[in-house]
Amino acid sequence: MTAAGGSNRKWAVDLEKTLGEGDVVLELGRWERHCIYRVPASIKNKNLRAYQPQLVSLGPFHHGEPHLLPMEEHKRRALGRLLRRSGRSFDEFVAAVEDVAEELEHAYMDLGDEWAAGRGPGSRERFLEMMILDGCFLLEVMRRAAAGFDHHNDYAPNDPIFSSDDPIFCSHGILYHIPSIRRDMLMLENQLPLLLLHKLIGVQRESPPGDDFINRMVVRFLAPFSRPPTPVGRLGLHPLDVFRWSMLFGEYQRFRVPEFDSDDTIRSAVELYQAGIRFKTSNSSSLHNIRFRRGVLSMPKLPVDDSTEYTLFNMVAFERLHVGTGSATGSAIMAYVFFVDCIIQSPKDVALLTSKGIIRNSLGSEEAVAMLFHSLARDVVLDPDGALSALLRELNGYSSLPWEMWFTNLKRTYFGSPWAFMSLLAAAFLLLMTVLQTVYTMRQFYRDG
Incomplete structure (x- = not known):
């Protein structure tokens, strides 16, 4: 590169050097290693609260923030208990990490x-200290939650985080703090690599655990009331990654391209219902399990509560920032969000999906659910x-058929209640008698003539 006027300026020479540094192999290795990101302001500004940990910092991005500092004392106590229980030296954990x-x-x-x-100076030492403290704290929290209300606990009965089953203190931490820790574990900026937990558990057990063991341990903690199959094959990147996996098992249905003409209009749930499409819940919690057969659209149940907002926001941010996100799942959460937003265009659509059991609305307001999506x-x-783009086209094509609209309106108008059906039969009977009488009269007229 030659600067304007033919003279070589320092900035131009420096820029020319950097242009030659781009090596495809080196760049590939660089991007492959990243999996935990700072959410850009262009995404975060839509909902700052959804990306901000409230109780505990995990990893470097929020470490030291004033409102999270009180949890640092509990991290050190958790590390002490874990060391004492494992019988391993601190140096062994340091060496492994x-x-x-x-x-x-x-x-x-x-x-x-x-x-x-x-x-x-000292940056590597600070990083190792933070990783060990945060990783051991997370292991202790998950161990304590898995133990439930048992008596095998080496923490004080009034410990604010790890309190034991006691008639007075009633496992205060499990009831009040662990739900907040679960929430903070799903913040994209607040992730710990599962490789860290793999190494820490390996020190305790004298042998490295299987990848599937780590994945399932994390999913059981994050989703204690469901038991979805956890995909196997590799160690998850971090808790948000394996939690996302747990929502995307199974395969999409293969939707065919409509043989009839279909416009590009995106119809709401109410419009689809008026066009003859019925809604029902599917038999799986996987967001892949959306099926459309013979005029019936089945979808997994979706609990919508205070946790839905930050969970989906962070998974969508992860898919937008992490290239690939797993070849089998792609941008599946974004596709699901887009699809649901297409069919929810007003609070009436939320009310319809709620009445069919597809949405379990704990927000109380249909309008709040519509605004969320x-x-x-x-x-x-x-x-x-x-797959979901093909499904939208198939739904639009099916609902555009004129005979479907006519049959649906007829069924809902005259077959919706016994009285309407009886009225239809009476009208049909009167019409038939009128036609027969007319035919008989005309025959008599021509015979007499």
């Missing part, structure tokens, strides 16, 4: 200089070649 320190660092995109090795789907683009 130090072996993968570089991989853990590279999991975080835009890691600050205060954490990245070589960028400041409108907010989630803002700037989300649906893959035109994806």
